[in-house]
Amino acid sequence: MIKIFTEWERPLAACRLFAGVNGEELKVMLECLNPAVRSYRKDEYLSVQGDDLYGLGVLLEGEAMVVKENAAGERVIMAVLGAGDIFGETAAFSRAGKWPASVVAQGDCKAFFLPPHKITGNCQRQCPSHRRLITNMLRIVSDKALALNKKVEYLTIRSMRGKISAFLLEQYEKQGSATFILPLKRNEMAEFLNVARPSLSREMCRMRDEGIIDFHQSTIKIKDLEALKSMIE
């Protein structure tokens, strides 16, 4: 499968699963792993929540969204994936053999899937970096768990102001400026925070009227940082 290596060298090099593995070794390992690349169109499902999971997913091209549907049928955005990102990593190595969430293509996508035993098992050729895969996975899954922890933090905030403030503060810290672009549209942001879209609009406008923030479309400006921080309580 040298084709995979040459055609998607960049996303693979960026993939955290292969972190610390140099080009030549990566080529050897890919032959060893021998994954099958599949193509998807916009809005097509790379995986469906509840379906049997036979391997860890690696996104080579395009953008996809991890979406969780709860018992009430409400959709909650879990993550947005880009080229080189992996998905299904939590379920692949645990007891449950089902997809805990769905992955939907946001545009045309290409991806491949790796059965977990290809990562944890000893490969016949004894690739020197094979062991590296396991420790990489350990780190990836740990980070994932930590991100979920963060998600729980958001969800346990009871008031909407609190959620909005926590979200804006995180974006502010991530982007480093008091004026920044929201990475999500209103309905996506509402979905992420698990609130109703009109309620979100209403509350954000109130906060604007009170002089705490200012915004225009996706451009947002924090005017009163301290007030924002105190909102979380």
Next chain:
Amino acid sequence: MIKIFTEWERPLAACRLFAGVNGEELKVMLECLNPAVRSYRKDEYLSVQGDDLYGLGVLLEGEAMVVKENAAGERVIMAVLGAGDIFGETAAFSRAGKWPASVVAQGDCKAFFLPPHKITGNCQRQCPSHRRLITNMLRIVSDKALALNKKVEYLTIRSMRGKISAFLLEQYEKQGSATFILPLKRNEMAEFLNVARPSLSREMCRMRDEGIIDFHQSTIKIKDLEALKSMIE
């Protein structure tokens, strides 16, 4: 550290970190890992949210609670630990070097901590089972992530009836009988579901009045399973 092995053989054998490692090998590995055992009294903190994390925790004796405090100061119960359970596993192998939650002793406890490099690094003695530790960790952390996913599912249910129903149904499935004992007191259950305690009482009583459930203290009986299931929506 043979003392550790002989004194806590049972909890260590039950510990998922050492799953698949037989007694003799375990003894050798413990000498290699050389952990320091620490004691705690009831209500003492084994770890404090936000503090620097220097290692993965292993509970040898007693019972402890993993508690997360959000920005609003509300406490949310994340898990209850028993002898042989580990904690801090998510944070230990990720980038963040801080405890994402606190661990509080529910009674007198004993525990030890293992720096992550002792698990992922090559040990000088080349213990045959050392590699096993890493794959065990991978599975443990994956399960953890999946459990957090479950937690997120609870939290994304908007109505209180839905939360109560989901919780009772899970207990019902776990305990296998329509009549069972709730593992949490009312205030703990309220904390777990992230709702106010009086509101929980009120709603449970309504459900009783409607003939869906019946209860007395911690003993609860599901009278109308179908009705309960339909509540989640």
Next chain:
DNA sequence: GTCTCTTGGTAACCCCGGTTACCGCTTTAT
């Protein structure tokens, strides 16, 4: 025994935020 602490049921109040519906603006398709 009585005192105190914990646990859990109850009721009144009222606010936050979900629901619905509508409208104007922007983007994309044909």
Next chain:
DNA sequence: ATAAAGCGGTAACCGGGGTTACCAAGAGAC
């Protein structure tokens, strides 16, 4: 260019559930 779809602000309505406060029943402690 015009239609169609998506996005986001606004307003009225009202109910779920948070808050507070009080009380009753157990559970230890002494």
